Amino acid sequence: MARSISYINGSQLLALNGRPNIAIVDVRDEERSYDGHIAGSLHYASGTFSDKISNLVQEVKGKDTLVFHCALSQVRGPTCARRLANYLTEVKNDEIKNILVLERGFNGWEASGRPVCRCTSMPCKG
Numbered sequence: 001m002a003r004s005i006s007y008i009n010g011s012q013l014l015a016l017n018g019r020p021n022i023a024i025v026d027v028r029d030e031e032r033s034y035d036g037h038i039a040g041s042l043h044y045a046s047g048t049f050s051d052k053i054s055n056l057v058q059e060v061k062g063k064d065t066l067v068f069h070c071a072l073s074q075v076r077g078p079t080c081a082r083r084l085a086n087y088l089t090e091v092k093n094d095e096i097k098n099i100l101v102l103e104r105g106f107n108g109w110e111a112s113g114r115p116v117c118r119c120t121s122m123p124c125k126g
Helices: 010-016 031-035 046-059 076-090 105-111
Strands: 005-008 022-026 065-069 098-102
Touching: 005 010, 005 076, 010 105, 046 076, 065 076, 065 105, 076 098, 098 105
Parallel strands: 005 098, 022 065, 065 098
Antiparallel strands: none
C-alpha cells in the first residue's frame, strides 16, 4: 500500500519545530548555501536524493515525522517526499509514520517572517 503524503503550513511547522521526533529535509540544491535555511534542517539535494535515501533514513533514525521542502514545494519537495515514501514501502520500514511537505516551501517560510538560519555548518546546529 502506498504511503500518503500530507501538507503542513508554516505556522504548524513552527509550532512543531524542535521536537525530537521531527526532521526537516531541505531538498533545494545550491541555493541553500546563499539563501539560508530553516534552522536544524537536514540537506539532501534533490539532484542526488535518490542515491542518498538510505543515508537519510539512517540519519533520521528515531524520528517518525519528516517534513520536506524546496524553494516553493511544488516540484522537488513533493517529488523527494514521494521517492522516500516509495523507498520505505520497498524496504518495509514503518518507523517513519508521517511524510509531510511544507506548503509554499522555503520562500513562503522566509516571506512570512519565520526564522531563517544562515550558518554554513553541516549539519545545521540551528
